[in-house]
Amino acid sequence: MLVVELAFTPAPERLAARPAHRETLTRLHTEGHLVTAGPWSDDTGALLLFAVDRAQLEQILDTDPYYRRTPGVEIRTIHTWTPITGTLQAS
Known part of the structure; x- marks a missing residue:
């Protein structure tokens, strides 16, 4: 799995682009490429967990x-992540 961490500023272009981006996230999740994604509670960034290889x-x-x-x-980091236990559940 790959974890992508994003950083945000309050740029109006970001807010305008967000609905189309979220539609893409929904599609990727439905296709099984995206496990979960969401913004930090203070909207300074987000975390996305992908079930794809680096080329994908x-x-x-x-x-x-x-x-x-x-x-x-801004893409802050991309990390390979290997979970060893547990399952992901929305709270």
């Missing part, structure tokens, strides 16, 4: 302009 992730990041071309959105 790069394609996803390049396809959705939100990640690379939208003012106010």
Whole structure:
């Protein structure tokens, strides 16, 4: 799995691009590529957990302009994550 951490600023372009980006997230989740995603409670960024390899992730990041071309959105980190126990559940 790959974890992507984003950082946000209150740029109006980011807020305008967010609905289309969230539609893409819903599609990726339905397709099984995205496990879960959501913003920090203070809206300074977000965490996304993908069930894809690095090449697939790069394609996803390049396809959705939100990640690379939208003012106010910065990819902070991408980490490989190997869970060892538990299941993910929405609270």
